[in-house]
Amino acid sequence: MDKPQFVYVVYIATTVEKLWNALIDPQMTATYWQHENISDWKPGSRWEHRESSKERKLKLVGSVIECSPPRRLVLSWADPSDEAHQEKHSRVTFDLEPVRGVVRLTVTHDRLEPGSGMLEGIKEGWPKVLSSLKSLLESGQPLPRLW
Amino acid sequence: MDKVFKALANPTRRRLLDSLRARNGETLGGLCADLDMTRQAVTQHLRCLEDANLVSTVWRGRKKLHYLNPVPLHDIYERWIEKYERNQLQALSDLKHNAEGD
Numbered sequence: 647m648d649k650p651q652f653v654y655v656v657y658i659a660t661t662v663e664k665l666w667n668a669l670i671d672p673q674m675t676a677t678y679w680q681h682e683n684i685s686d687w688k689p690g691s692r693w694e695h696r697e698s699s700k701e702r703k704l705k706l707v708g709s710v711i712e713c714s715p716p717r718r719l720v721l722s723w724a725d726p727s728d729e730a731h732q733e734k735h736s737r738v739t740f741d742l743e744p745v746r747g748v749v750r751l752t753v754t755h756d757r758l759e760p761g762s763g764m765l766e767g768i769k770e771g772w773p774k775v776l777s778s779l780k781s782l783l784e785s786g787q788p789l790p791r792l793w
Numbered sequence: 794m795d796k797v798f799k800a801l802a803n804p805t806r807r808r809l810l811d812s813l814r815a816r817n818g819e820t821l822g823g824l825c826a827d828l829d830m831t832r833q834a835v836t837q838h839l840r841c842l843e844d845a846n847l848v849s850t851v852w853r854g855r856k857k858l859h860y861l862n863p864v865p866l867h868d869i870y871e872r873w874i875e876k877y878e879r880n881q882l883q884a885l886s887d888l889k890h891n892a893e894g895d
Contacts (some may be wrong), residue, residue, distance in 0.1 A: 649818055653860035655849040752849065773867040780868070789871055 648737075650756040654769060658749050660783040662742045665749050666716035669740055678788035680777040683703060684688060685697040693721055710734060717742050725753075725764060736764060751776070751780045797865045800845035806838050810847060813861040820856055835894070 654717035660666060668674045672682035685693035686708055695706035707729050708722035719740040728734040739754040753772060760766045778789040800806055805828065812827050813819060825835050825837065842848040849862040 649853060649858065650851055650860070651817060653818075653858075653862070654864055655847040655862050656864045659806055701864050739847065754851070773863045776864045777867040777871055781862075781871075790875075 648756045650754045651733055652755040652760050654753040654776055656751050656780050658780045658783050660749055662716040662744055665742055671672050678782040679775050689713055727768045795851050796845040800847055806842055817860050818858045
């Protein structure tokens with residue numbers, strides 16, 4: 647089994663259903679991530695990560711590897727220019743688990759190319775996104791612009 | 794958040810976080826190699842970091858791998874630094890507008 651490169655954990659005072667919806671609903675992701683996650687979320691389907699600006703620029707693409715609502719979502723994750731190159735796709739796993747009245751969200755990112763821009767961007771990106779998601783679900787307010 | 798500040802208020806634990814920044818996914822044995830202390834003492838420091846959610850862990854077979862989890866640090870940054878900085882910038886901007894008479 648691959649050794650993950652990043653494992654991020656955040657505890658959020660919400661329900662697994664609300665948190666699940668916040669990962670797959672384009673309007674919700676636009677609110678805290680400023681990008682829309684778009685797919686029919688069926689295994690094998692394509693998913694897109696688009697800027698929620700007027701241009702709606704495509705920033706990431708991949709496919710849905712596993713979708714087990716509301717507990718586990720596994721996506722392949724790539725720069726749009728690498729869509730045809732499977733070997734350049736990294737993988738993101740979202741695990742949702744109720745723990746003592748809150749939900750533990752674990753984001754595991756693996757199969758990243760060493761030295762790639764994607765790897766550097768991820769170090770910056772995930773903590774911001776997860777803080778903003780927590781803020782939105784707990785206080786109704788996302789963090790101000792992340793990017 | 795008390796747990797985060799308590800965890801950070803110790804040089805060994807800050808050093809463990811630095812080690813993970815350099816080598817994310819390290820085992821207990823690997824982390825002990827950086828430090829001149831017993832395995833048991835390092836285990837206790839790691840437990841304190843895990844309680845504060847500054848370190849996340851994954852089991853791979855019989856190996857427990859440790860990862861830097863900066864999410865609580867980002868919460869602190871947002872709550873105190875980012876807001877403080879924004880207010881400062883607004884104050885400077887107001888001062889400029891007043892001084893320039895618009």
